[in-house]
Amino acid sequence: MSIVETVTGSLTAYPAARVLEVRLRIGALAAVEEEALQFCYGMASEGTPLAGSRLVVRRLPVVLHCATCAQDLELARVQSFRCPQCGGVAVDLLQGKELEIDSIELDDGEIDDGEAPEAFIERNED
Amino acid sequence: MTTRIVELRRGILKKNDELAATLRARFAAAGVLVLNLVSSPGTGKTAFLERTLRELRLRGLRVAALVGDLETDNDARRLAASGAPVRQINTHGICHLDAEMVGKHLDAWERGERAGNEGTREQGTGTEGLGTKGGADADGGERVSLDALDILFIENVGNLVCPSSYDLGEKIRVALLSVTEGEDKPLKYPTLFNSADAAVITKMDIAAPCGFDREAALGNINEIRPGIRIFETSAKTGAGMDEWLAYLEAEQVRGKI
Numbered sequence: 001m002s003i004v005e006t007v008t009g010s011l012t013a014y015p016a017a018r019v020l021e022v023r024l025r026i027g028a029l030a031a032v033e034e035e036a037l038q039f040c041y042g043m044a045s046e047g048t049p050l051a052g053s054r055l056v057v058r059r060l061p062v063v064l065h066c067a068t069c070a071q072d073l074e075l076a077r078v079q080s081f082r083c084p085q086c087g088g089v090a091v092d093l094l095q096g097k098e099l100e101i102d103s104i105e106l107d108d109g110e111i112d113d114g115e116a117p118e119a120f121i122e123r124n125e126d
Numbered sequence: 127m128t129t130r131i132v133e134l135r136r137g138i139l140k141k142n143d144e145l146a147a148t149l150r151a152r153f154a155a156a157g158v159l160v161l162n163l164v165s166s167p168g169t170g171k172t173a174f175l176e177r178t179l180r181e182l183r184l185r186g187l188r189v190a191a192l193v194g195d196l197e198t199d200n201d202a203r204r205l206a207a208s209g210a211p212v213r214q215i216n217t218h219g220i221c222h223l224d225a226e227m228v229g230k231h232l233d234a235w236e237r238g239e240r241a242g243n244e245g246t247r248e249q250g251t252g253t254e255g256l257g258t259k260g261g262a263d264a265d266g267g268e269r270v271s272l273d274a275l276d277i278l279f280i281e282n283v284g285n286l287v288c289p290s291s292y293d294l295g296e297k298i299r300v301a302l303l304s305v306t307e308g309e310d311k312p313l314k315y316p317t318l319f320n321s322a323d324a325a326v327i328t329k330m331d332i333a334a335p336c337g338f339d340r341e342a343a344l345g346n347i348n349e350i351r352p353g354i355r356i357f358e359t360s361a362k363t364g365a366g367m368d369e370w371l372a373y374l375e376a377e378q379v380r381g382k383i
Binding site: 002006010014020030031078079080081082091100101103104105106107108110 | 127128129130131132133134135136137138139140141287288290291313316317320321349350351352353
């Protein structure tokens with residue numbers, strides 16, 4: 001719901017816009033179950049400019065900064081929050097709790113003579 | 127028509143985070159220490175909190191509790207037995223408390239409005255209880271001002287998933303785990319345990335019959351949140367409560383400086 005509200009609120013510059021895709025950045029520690037999110041998104045977006053749009057979730061791994069190693073290190077799993085290199089506990093969480101809307105792709109609804117060139121549409125599903 | 131990419135870079139829970147920041151400032155200004163208690167259903171949050179409230183009152187501290195549940199005010203009634211002011215928040219299906227619910231209930235409490243069961247997200251006028259005095263227990267039909275409190279406990283809805291994403295403006299987030307739940311729970315729910323400031327193990331009195339592996343549990347909590355304070359308690363026998371209460375008193379004093 002909050003996603004739909006935020007995106008709808010950002011469309012003021014494009015009153016006729018139709019949203020094609022919403023891209024999220026979700027940290028490995030964010031309490032998000034993607035299947036449930038996709039299901040709810042379909043329902044919540046009905047009857048809004050977001051109806052029928054794709055929800056693309058990019059997962060971000062946990063990244064710790066280890067003071068001992070003076071390095072930023074990625075965690076392969078979230079079962080231990082010690083430094084994966086030295087095993088130390090002098091670590092700060094740099095990334096992993098994200099729960100944000102990165103960007104949206106929209107059709108601005110303005111009438112012009114050509115069709116939307118597919119080439120303009122960047123994809124970053126990975 | 128033109129296809130555009132618009133960068134938003136906006137937190138999905140930004141509204142909650144902003145409200146929580148406002149609450150945090152309000153708690154600090156009132157000099158009240160606020161804790162958010164999170165666990166699975168059945169861990170024993172309510173029994174643990176009831177004993178905590180009772181003992182802190184005996185030590186002369188002014189304490190109160192907000193308690194979140196999907197339905198019923200049973201927990202608020204249990205907690206009210208401690209003698210402390212308690213207010214129930216019914217979320218009606220929502221699996222966690224959020225900063226907006228907490229803020230609304232605190233406002234209503236300060237005005238002396240009853241909690242009722244009118245919900246949290248709906249407009250919730252709560253006018254039927256206006257000006258009611260007495261009967262001051264589970265329904266919150268009394269005035270409670272933050273300025274007149276030393277410690278406020280917020281007992282979250284029993285759930286280890288969603289509450290971890292919702293900041294309530296608390297100073298200390300407490301993750302509770304009972305000896306009946308399995309020592310690997312911190313590994314299964316790393317988000318919550320990683321976001322906690324203190325951990326409490328409950329029902330230590332039945333640890334032996336449950337075959338509770340204490341070392342494994344402590345080890346797992348420490349893997350997820352290295353260096354966290356861990357309290358091993360029993361609300362039934364009172365074991366470990368002194369250490370926990372001393373911690374609360376120290377944190378409460380520290381917040382005043």
